Amino acid sequence: GQNIDQPTEMTATEGAIVQINCTYQTSGFNGLFWYQQHAGEAPTFLSYNVLDGLEEKGRFSSFLSRSKGYSYLLLKELQMKDSASYLCALMDSNYQLIWGAGTKLIIKP
Amino acid sequence: ETGVTQTPRHLVMGMTNKKSLKCEQHLGHNAMYWYKQSAKKPLELMFVYNFKEQTENNSVPSRFSPECPNSSHLFLHLHTLQPEDSALYLCASKRGGDTGELFFGEGSRLTVL
Numbered sequence: 001g002q003n004i005d006q007p008t009e010m011t012a013t014e015g016a017i018v019q020i021n022c023t024y025q026t027s028g029f030n031g032l033f034w035y036q037q038h039a040g041e042a043p044t045f046l047s048y049n050v051l052d053g054l055e056e057k058g059r060f061s062s063f064l065s066r067s068k069g070y071s072y073l074l075l076k077e078l079q080m081k082d083s084a085s086y087l088c089a090l091m092d093s094n095y096q097l098i099w100g101a102g103t104k105l106i107i108k109p
Numbered sequence: 110e111t112g113v114t115q116t117p118r119h120l121v122m123g124m125t126n127k128k129s130l131k132c133e134q135h136l137g138h139n140a141m142y143w144y145k146q147s148a149k150k151p152l153e154l155m156f157v158y159n160f161k162e163q164t165e166n167n168s169v170p171s172r173f174s175p176e177c178p179n180s181s182h183l184f185l186h187l188h189t190l191q192p193e194d195s196a197l198y199l200c201a202s203k204r205g206g207d208t209g210e211l212f213f214g215e216g217s218r219l220t221v222l
Contacts, residue, residue, distance in 0.1 A: 004151070008149065030207070030208065031208065033210065035213075040215070041215055042111050042113070042199070042213040042214055042215045042216065043199070043211075043213045044111065044213070045210040045211070045212070048210060087152070089152075091208070095207035095208065096154070097152075097154070097211075098151075099151035099152040100151055101149055101150055101151045102149075102151075
């Protein structure tokens with residue numbers, strides 16, 4: 001079967017670095033997405049990884065290891081506006097998205 | 110502003126009411142989606158339309174009825190809902206094809222009394 005796990009909630013300090021992990025099990029893989037969703041707002045696309053390695057976009061980076069079924073989203077120089085839920089989604093062999101339940105990130109001053 | 114607009118943003122209805130949710134995308138995309146989002150649960154795919162044709166119905170109860178009159182508009186008609194249907198209903202669109210990211214609307218928060 002297919003399964004995605006990510007922590008329910010994380011807390012970090014403004015200016016620090018936080019890593020949000022996502023582990024998955026799947027028989028087919030066509031990439032992994034990260035989305036950000038502020039409370040009461042639309043989820044917005046952050047990153048897509050289909051090959052192993054690190055993709056950097058400004059303060060945000062996303063890493064993928066297909067052999068380990070593992071991805072993480074790394075947020076640097078945290079700002080209060082980074083408080084949001086972060087959704088991990090796997091694209092399976094049928095190009096269907098399998099979603100994690102999301103990680104609520106709380107940033108404290 | 111994601112280019113996907115949903116109305117109404119909030120809706121309260123009784124179990125015997127009939128209401129509709131509306132979604133409009135201004136991105137020229139060819140695929141549109143309805144998702145259900147409940148607290149602390151993964152997004153649940155409900156319906157997918159590609160070029161106005163329904164290509165996915167994820168075992169959704171018949172009290173939810175989708176309609177896609179053109180590639181820019183998507184409706185979700187609601188009737189005789191249950192309290193457990195209370196959730197955030199998200200519309201999304203995609204350029205088309207198998208890959209690419211989804212663009213979401215801000216959702217319609219539905220409460221069924």
